[in-house]
Amino acid sequence: MTGAGIMLMSGDMPRGSVCSTDGVSRLIEQLQYDLGEGPCVDAYRTNIPVLEPNLAIPAAPRWVAFQASAVEAGARGVFGFPMTVGAARIGALNLYRDRPGALTDDQHADALVMAEVAAQTVLLLQADAPPGQLAAELEAGADFHFAVHQAAGMVAAQLEIPVAQALVRLRAHAFGHGRDLVDVARDVVARTLRFDNTVDRDPPGEDEPTA
Amino acid sequence: MPREALFASTLVELADTLVADFDVVDLLTLLSDRCVEVLDVGAAGIMLAAPDGSLRVMASSSDTMRLLELFELQAQDGPCLDSFRTGEPVVNDDLEGSSDRWPQFSIEARDAGFRSVLALPMRLRGAVIGALNLFNVELGPMSDSDVVAARAFADVATIAILQHRAVHEAQLLNDQLAFALNSRIVIEQAKGIIAERMKIDMDEAFRALRYHSRNHNVRLATLAAEVVDGAVRAGDLDDPPPVTRR
Numbered sequence: 512m513t514g515a516g517i518m519l520m521s522g523d524m525p526r527g528s529v530c531s532t533d534g535v536s537r538l539i540e541q542l543q544y545d546l547g548e549g550p551c552v553d554a555y556r557t558n559i560p561v562l563e564p565n566l567a568i569p570a571a572p573r574w575v576a577f578q579a580s581a582v583e584a585g586a587r588g589v590f591g592f593p594m595t596v597g598a599a600r601i602g603a604l605n606l607y608r609d610r611p612g613a614l615t616d617d618q619h620a621d622a623l624v625m626a627e628v629a630a631q632t633v634l635l636l637q638a639d640a641p642p643g644q645l646a647a648e649l650e651a652g653a654d655f656h657f658a659v660h661q662a663a664g665m666v667a668a669q670l671e672i673p674v675a676q677a678l679v680r681l682r683a684h685a686f687g688h689g690r691d692l693v694d695v696a697r698d699v700v701a702r703t704l705r706f707d708n709t710v711d712r713d714p715p716g717e718d719e720p721t722a
Numbered sequence: 723m724p725r726e727a728l729f730a731s732t733l734v735e736l737a738d739t740l741v742a743d744f745d746v747v748d749l750l751t752l753l754s755d756r757c758v759e760v761l762d763v764g765a766a767g768i769m770l771a772a773p774d775g776s777l778r779v780m781a782s783s784s785d786t787m788r789l790l791e792l793f794e795l796q797a798q799d800g801p802c803l804d805s806f807r808t809g810e811p812v813v814n815d816d817l818e819g820s821s822d823r824w825p826q827f828s829i830e831a832r833d834a835g836f837r838s839v840l841a842l843p844m845r846l847r848g849a850v851i852g853a854l855n856l857f858n859v860e861l862g863p864m865s866d867s868d869v870v871a872a873r874a875f876a877d878v879a880t881i882a883i884l885q886h887r888a889v890h891e892a893q894l895l896n897d898q899l900a901f902a903l904n905s906r907i908v909i910e911q912a913k914g915i916i917a918e919r920m921k922i923d924m925d926e927a928f929r930a931l932r933y934h935s936r937n938h939n940v941r942l943a944t945l946a947a948e949v950v951d952g953a954v955r956a957g958d959l960d961d962p963p964p965v966t967r968r
Contacts, residue, residue, distance in 0.1 A: 519899075521899070521900035521903055521904065522900070522904070526903050526907075527903075596888075596889070596892035596896070597888065597889030597890075597892045597893060598889060598892075598893055599889075599892040599893045599896035599897075601896055601899070633899070634892055634895040634899070637895055637898060637899045638895055640898075640902065642898070643898075643901065643902055643941075643943065644902050644905075645899075645902045645903060645906060655903070655906070655907075657906070657907075657910045660907045660908075660910035660911045660914065661910045661911070661913050661914040661917070661924055662914060663911055663914060664910065664911040664912060664913060664914020664915040664916075664917070664918065664950070665914040665915070665917060665918040666914075667911070667914070667915055667950075668914070668915045668918035668919050668956075669918060673951075674911045674914075674915075674950055700914070700917075
């Protein structure tokens with residue numbers, strides 16, 4: 512395996528990355544967070560391992576937006592394993608390699624065990640947290656992209672729309688401009704980017720999909 | 723149904739509870755009923771330890787058995803308690819000879835019509851979670867095959883209960899995790915709305931949110947959700963006192 516990472520999810524959505532071994536892993540998780548699609552998202556939603564041994568030439572097309580960017584970053588095989596303890600679904604373990612190829616049976620079995628250990632560990636950390644709060648270890652080690660939610664609040668106020676729609680506008684802007692969602696969000700929070708139905712269309716000529 | 727078939731089908735029934743979600747009391751009631759049907763015993767009962775470590779009667783094959791178990795707990799003496807405390811089986815073939823060991827219990831048990839008893843710990847490795855009690859109206863030991871079968875029932879039930887507890891606890895923790903994460907997100911969203919509307923930065927927005935939540939004794943996440951869905955407007959929040967020192 513070339514790299515690995517762990518994503519926490521809830522309510523069918525990626526919530527943040529707890530850790531990743533390298534830059535490509537980080538990007539693979541970032542893409543799934545930005546786009547809401549990819550092997551981890553599917554593994555979490557379907558509760559079964561999601562295996563794509565040849566991302567550059569997949570047997571069946573899937574994850575249209577995720578695929579191109581992940582391949583460009585150097586991922587050739589991507590594998591998502593659901594992190595569960597009993598009926599509780601916590602997130603997904605994300606594995607990638609820089610050359611195509613299926614997992615061996617042993618690797619597959621190891622990944623299942625690792626995903627369960629990761630899930631148990633996250634729950635153990637959270638067990639010591641005060642009620643209603645995130646465990647300090649999770650908060651410190653993980654990147655939950657809180658700027659994105661602050662920016663969604665600001666854009667909601669700018670456009671007089673619900674925050675869920677504002678998040679869609681932010682994602683659309685990031686995708687349309689080929690930028691990271693988190694970078695776009697930081698610009699909004701720093702007030703160098705406003706969404707008021709004119710400024711966010713910069714550069715001119717690009718069509719901003721409306722939510 | 724022949725005895726062996728009944729035994730096998732009981733194990734299958736008990737094992738079924740390992741997959742589906744199940745009710746612990748239902749499982750233990752099933753177990754105590756099957757003990758009487760499959761094994762050569764007059765009555766069966768199960769006690770489980772509560773979180774504080776004290777035993778509770780969870781299931782009994784008859785009312786007489788239930789009363790006897792309750793009595794055992796009240797008097798704090800009897801084979802079930804001994805088995806739970808030691809983690810070992812407690813065999814008594816003749817309750818008449820056990821007045822020294824369990825002075826009060828042996829009288830009550832004989833009054834209820836029982837002559838012999840076997841108590842098995844419900845145990846997985848180090849953890850003893852309760853005990854299974856089998857009472858008989860006859861004198862003398864249970865047959866070896868009955869003891870083996872009872873042991874198997876107790877083991878399967880123990881695994882099912884421990885599994886159920888682990889799953890339940892994980893579910894609870896995960897709900898807490900999701901709740902904490904969602905609370906955090908809605909607070910960040912509210913900060914963004916307040917910062918934009920009041921033309922202040924994120925720290926000031928958070929101070930305003932926190933000040934208002936304390937003033938009105940509303941939970942931070944609840945107030946944040948009200949700001950996000952528009953029930954509370956940013957302009958309506960109490961002005962926090964100015965920061966005098968940083």
